[in-house]
Amino acid sequence: MPEVSQNRQIYSLHEIAQQIQEALSVQFPSAYWIKAELNKLNYYVHSGHCYPELVEKKDGRVIAQMRSVLWRTDYIRVNSQFKQVLNEPLKDGIKILFLANIVFHPEYGLSLRILDIDPGYTLGDLEKEKQETIRKLRAEGIYDQNKKLPFPLLPQRLAIISVESSKGYADFMRIIRAAEEDWNYRFFPMLFPSLLQGDDAVPSMIRQLRQIRKVKHHFDVVAIIRGGGGDIGLSCYNHFQLAKEIAQFPLPVITGIGHATNETVSEMVAFENAITPTKLAEMIIQKYHDFSVPVQGAQEKIVDYSRKMIADEKKKFTAEIRLFRNVSYHLIQRHKTTLRENTRIVARNSQFMFRNERETQQGLVQKLVREVTIYCTNRKHDIARISQGLPRDSQVFLKSKNQELASLESNLNNLKPENVLKRGYSITYLNEHSVTDSSKIKPGDLIHTQLFNGTITSTVHTTSNLSNHE
Amino acid sequence: MNEQISYAEAFEELQEIVSEIEQGEISVDELSIKVKRAAELIKICKTKLTTTEENVNVILKELNESTDGPA
Numbered sequence: 001m002p003e004v005s006q007n008r009q010i011y012s013l014h015e016i017a018q019q020i021q022e023a024l025s026v027q028f029p030s031a032y033w034i035k036a037e038l039n040k041l042n043y044y045v046h047s048g049h050c051y052p053e054l055v056e057k058k059d060g061r062v063i064a065q066m067r068s069v070l071w072r073t074d075y076i077r078v079n080s081q082f083k084q085v086l087n088e089p090l091k092d093g094i095k096i097l098f099l100a101n102i103v104f105h106p107e108y109g110l111s112l113r114i115l116d117i118d119p120g121y122t123l124g125d126l127e128k129e130k131q132e133t134i135r136k137l138r139a140e141g142i143y144d145q146n147k148k149l150p151f152p153l154l155p156q157r158l159a160i161i162s163v164e165s166s167k168g169y170a171d172f173m174r175i176i177r178a179a180e181e182d183w184n185y186r187f188f189p190m191l192f193p194s195l196l197q198g199d200d201a202v203p204s205m206i207r208q209l210r211q212i213r214k215v216k217h218h219f220d221v222v223a224i225i226r227g228g229g230g231d232i233g234l235s236c237y238n239h240f241q242l243a244k245e246i247a248q249f250p251l252p253v254i255t256g257i258g259h260a261t262n263e264t265v266s267e268m269v270a271f272e273n274a275i276t277p278t279k280l281a282e283m284i285i286q287k288y289h290d291f292s293v294p295v296q297g298a299q300e301k302i303v304d305y306s307r308k309m310i311a312d313e314k315k316k317f318t319a320e321i322r323l324f325r326n327v328s329y330h331l332i333q334r335h336k337t338t339l340r341e342n343t344r345i346v347a348r349n350s351q352f353m354f355r356n357e358r359e360t361q362q363g364l365v366q367k368l369v370r371e372v373t374i375y376c377t378n379r380k381h382d383i384a385r386i387s388q389g390l391p392r393d394s395q396v397f398l399k400s401k402n403q404e405l406a407s408l409e410s411n412l413n414n415l416k417p418e419n420v421l422k423r424g425y426s427i428t429y430l431n432e433h434s435v436t437d438s439s440k441i442k443p444g445d446l447i448h449t450q451l452f453n454g455t456i457t458s459t460v461h462t463t464s465n466l467s468n469h470e
Numbered sequence: 471m472n473e474q475i476s477y478a479e480a481f482e483e484l485q486e487i488v489s490e491i492e493q494g495e496i497s498v499d500e501l502s503i504k505v506k507r508a509a510e511l512i513k514i515c516k517t518k519l520t521t522t523e524e525n526v527n528v529i530l531k532e533l534n535e536s537t538d539g540p541a
Contacts, residue, residue: 153478157524188524214536215529288519291481295515298488302508305491306501313498 017106028102031115035097036066041090048072050090054112068100068112078117085119086126087231087261091199097121130238133265137240142247146271149252152220153291155284157188159212159219159251161205163196168227168258168277175281185288190219196226196257197233202242209245222251223284224266225277227258237264246270256280421452438463477518484511 002009011019036054043050050070055062070078079090088094100112137143162169169191179185192208195201205224212222224246236242237257243265246253252271256279257264267273274280413419417427427450428435435441441463449456475483487508490496496504 153481154518156518156522184520186520186522188522190524190526190529211533215532218524218529218532291515292519294485294488295481295512295519298484298508299512301488302491302505306505309491309496309498309501 014106017104021104021106024102024104031099031101033097033099034112035095035121036064038090038092038094038096040092043075048075050075052114066110066112068114070114074115078114078119082117082119082122083232086123086235087233087259088122088126088235089232090117093199094122095125126235126238130235130265133238133240133243134268137243137247137265137269140244142244143269145247146249146253146269149250149271151252151271151287153287155221155252155254155287156186157219157221158190158284159222160189160191160225161194161196161208161212161222162191162225163193164191166196166226166228168225168256171227172223172225172256172277172281175278175285179281179285179288183285183288183292185285185292187284196224197236199236201233201236202239205242206245209249213250216250219251221271221284222249222253223280224253224255224257224270225280227256227277231259231261234259234261234264237266239265242266243269254280254283418452421450424452426451439465475514477515480511480514480518484508484515487511 002011002015004010036056038052039055040053041050042052049072052068052070054066054068056064075090082088082090097118098112098114099116100114102110103113104110134143160169160172162172173189176187176189180187192212194208195204209222212219234257246266247269254272254274255267255270256274256277257267258276263273272283274283421427429448429450430441430445435447441447441460443460443462445460447458447460449458487504491504
């Protein structure tokens with residue numbers, strides 16, 4: 001009971017706490033459905049109890065905050081319901097709708113005792129978060145970005161985000177190694193170890209993706225491999241930052257996360273989601289087959305076609321030779337026939353020509369004989385005629401010639417020196433030579449003068465030279 | 471085989487040669503050149519399938535170098 005002193009009621013702390021406790025139990029007699037963000041679960045392993053820290057935020061600012069308690073048995077029940085419905089355990093950072101009593105304990109103060117949590121509410125909220133991630137990726141225009149990358153013909157160099165100890169990684173590597181063994185394919189897998197589920201997986205995977213990005217020129221694809229860990233704790237793959245990192249990754253990212261629940265956003269934005277690690281390995285090997293088979297096929301085809309081509313050409317060539325032989329044989333035959341015929345024609349024609357020529361010649365000979373005969377006859381007649389006229393003509397001719405001679409003789413007589421001398425002319429001689437020029441004679445020379453009758457010998461007195469002679 | 475061509479180019483060129491041969495677009499004169507080229511391309515492709523030149527240590531070294539530098 002409170003003391004009274006100086007008109008004042010004085011309560012002990014316990015008394016006031018008890019009064020608050022009573023008042024609250026009257027004011028809040030039943031349990032209430034409350035929605036809040038589970039900021040921290042505060043699970044204590046030893047006791048198995050949780051002391052969740054609940055908050056309500058508005059525009060990023062905390063506007064209400066309250067402690068709560070979730071006893072061990074309630075926690076176990078609620079947590080298993082969560083795993084069933086959400087594939088997620090109770091964890092920090094989720095929104096919850098819970099049934100709670102408002103309790104006040106004099107010793108511990110005000111808190112909410114959580115009786116039950118509705119997993120459906122959280123599921124809806126997580127789904128909302130996932131949709132929000134998708135919406136944001138689309139809004140940034142990067143949702144399809146990884147899918148649009150060209151996929152290498154041979155995904156040979158694999159940057160693997162996984163855990164060495166995981167079953168999924170083991171399955172994947174077993175298939176890859178078997179392919180190396182069976183087909184002589186070669187791969188270069190390099191592990192970038194990372195957490196693969198739960199909230200811590202997000203920064204872990206982002207960190208490894210950024211590492212790979214630094215050495216991306218050494219790799220063809222990134223493979224995110226998980227498996228064997230159950231389906232719990234995969235909501236991290238819906239995380240915006242992780243999904244964004246994958247969507248914007250410069251190499252194709254392929255996923256084999258292996259779970260039965262809905263596809264996560266990371267799987268959606270990856271270049272390809274192979275669902276399980278086994279399928280992922282098979283997909284990669286299929287790419288190798290897709291490359292190898294045509295190469296092998298090409299080899300066989302080229303050999304086959306080349307052989308066939310050469311055989312065809314040979315056949316064609318043989319046929320050509322046969323054709324050529326036939327054609328040339330026939331050609332020769334034809335020419336032979338023509339030649340024979342021409343020989344015959346030449347022989348016949350030349351005989352004919354000879355005969356013609358001979359006949360022409362004979363005709364000419366006969367004509368020649370005839371002509372010669374006629375000519376001779378004519379000439380004989382001519383001779384006869386001439387010989388008849390000849391004595392008479394020759395007498396006439398001789399007579400005229402005689403007359404001519406007689407006249408010539410009389411002329412000649414006139415020219416005789418005696419006859420000239422007779423007419424009074426004389427010839428002067430000097431030293432037996434006749435003189436015709438007085439200049440050849442000098443006074444005192446002894447000259448002889450011939451007269452028609454007799455000679456005179458005289459000595460030269462003078463000479464004169466008459467030039468009227470000219 | 472001095473020219474450096476990628477296996478992807480080799481693969482594509484090989485497919486072209488096969489299709490040319492299949493279509494009968496290659497004469498006997500060209501055949502031996504084409505077949506020789508195809509053999510080279512097949513070799514490049516098969517080598518790619520059966521070998522890899524990457525080295526973990528080189529990559530780790532590059533990672534360390536890039537971590538040491540300013541982030």
